[in-house]
Amino acid sequence: MDAMTAVMTRRSTRRMKPNPLPRRLVEQVIEAGRAAPSGGNSQTTRFIVIERKAALSALAVLVERAFAAMALEPGLYRSLRHSIEASKKGGYVFHYGAPVLIVTANKAAYGNAMADSACALENMMIAANALDLGSCWINQLHWLTDDPSVRAYLEGLGLEKDETVTGGLILGWPDTEDGLPPRAPLPRTGNPVVWVE
Ligand SMILES: Cc1cc2nc3c(=O)[nH]c(=O)nc-3n(C[C@H](O)[C@H](O)[C@H](O)COP(=O)(O)O)c2cc1C
Structure with missing residues (x-):
């Protein structure tokens, strides 16, 4: 698949098979994240790759x-409201049972922390x-980066004390009829462009 096709057909996959992914594929995805640009070439985004079922x-x-x-x-942001409502109801699994969750972290005091990590996540x-894998940005650990219990658990998995969770990504085999990720582009109703000619 060429680069433009990969960009233009990327969609979020939220239904994943629980089957583990070959390490070789996960590593390729992570290398794409590590290859992302960073402000001043700081390269401070860190990737905590969680495959352990008990940890998930x-x-x-x-x-x-x-x-x-x-x-x-x-006035709560819509997605955050959904997470709270679903959690109050019970049975909420923020990572949709995917076999791999990659948590991105960066120095909390670094001004480009979010921007750098977003580049890595998009890559x-x-x-x-x-690679025909399903993926979806998962933001709950970012919102909960200062929650004492969540933070303590993540520190046990490798989050550093001076880091903030910038985002997350699930990876897995898409649980679709053809086994491929959904690829039909969503209509663009926003993201306006202003040309200055
Ligand atoms: C910053 C950001 C945070 C997101 N957080 C979540 C999330 O926590 N859970 C989720 O299911 N999708 C999340 N998404 C995925 C968006 O809902 C999705 O990209 C959007 O609906 C457009 O659909 P598409 O990715 O299929 O084009 C997030 C996307 C971004 C860019």
Whole structure:
């Protein structure tokens, strides 16, 4: 698949088979993330690759608990509201049971932390598409980066004390009829362009 096709057909996959992925494929995706540009070539984004089932399950429980304890205040960002509502209901699995969750982290005090990690995450999503893998940005651990229980657990998995969770990405085999990720582009209703000629 050429680069433009990989970019233009990338879509989020939220239904994954639980089957593990070959290490070789996961490594290729991570290398695409590591190849992303960074401000001043700082290369400070770190990738915590969680494949251990017990860790994925424990995180799902901690995340659900943290969101369930939050108040549903008016004006909440739509996705955050969904996470809180789903957690209060119970049975919320923020990573959709995917076999791999890549958590991105960066220095909390670094001004380009989010921008650099977003470049890495997008590179990984495009690479996953080119490799016929499903992927989806997963933001809950970013929102909960300062939640004491979630943070303590992530520190046990390798998050450094001076780091903030910038985002996350699930990877897996798409659970679709043809086994391929969804690729039909969504209509563009936003992202306007202003030409100055
Ligand atoms: C910053 C960011 C955060 C996102 N967080 C989540 C998330 O936590 N869970 C989820 O299922 N999708 C998440 N997404 C995926 C978006 O919902 C998705 O990209 C959007 O609906 C467009 O669909 P597409 O990716 O198939 O083009 C996130 C995407 C971005 C860029």
